[in-house]
Amino acid sequence: MHDSPTRPPPDFSYTYPGSELTDDEVEFGQALYAYQRRHNVRYPAWSDILFVLRSLGYRKVPGENPTADERG
Numbered sequence: 001m002h003d004s005p006t007r008p009p010p011d012f013s014y015t016y017p018g019s020e021l022t023d024d025e026v027e028f029g030q031a032l033y034a035y036q037r038r039h040n041v042r043y044p045a046w047s048d049i050l051f052v053l054r055s056l057g058y059r060k061v062p063g064e065n066p067t068a069d070e071r072g
Helices: 023-039 046-055
Strands: none
Touching: 023 046
16 A cells, blocks of 8 residues: 555544544544555455454454444
């Protein structure tokens, strides 16, 4: 992933009406961007995303399996 010298990193704190991100979402976006830069990965695979999530401390909770309907 080769960014041009004039292209700044994404600003995950920038919002417009209806696009507000939580602190966790901003942290994840920044961590994923850093991973992409460090490993020269433009389009991360699911295994890359799982690696980033685990590096942020996220772990699977036994017995829980949320679905899209339960997202809140």
